[in-house]
Amino acid sequence: MRRRLAPGAPFVAAHLSFPQRTDDERETWIRRHVANLVSSGVDPADAEQARTAIAAQVPALTPEQDRGLLEEAGFHDVTEFFSAFTIRGWVGYA
Known part of the structure; x- marks a missing residue:
């Protein structure tokens, strides 16, 4: 590009x-992201699916x-x- x-x-x-110096720090940031989704109106079950996908598949x-x-x-x-x-x-x- x-x-x-x-x-x-x-x-x-x-x-x-x-930031993700450790696995715990990575998980903390992903949980924050999911909490923001829920507070924005995303269904908690959908947000949990997003958390699982992000944690497993997003580099x-x-x-x-x-x-x-x-x-x-x-x-x-x-x-x-x-x-x-x-x-x-x-x-x-x-």
């Missing part, structure tokens, strides 16, 4: 990204890994511009 952008063009990414990165991958891809001035529970938004420039 970096090579396809004009020099200086912004690249924006937003997805699951949360979420840490914020440090996100920043590192963007910089490794050649983006500069990588900045976290959004954070809400487990969702983070990043902008970097080609």
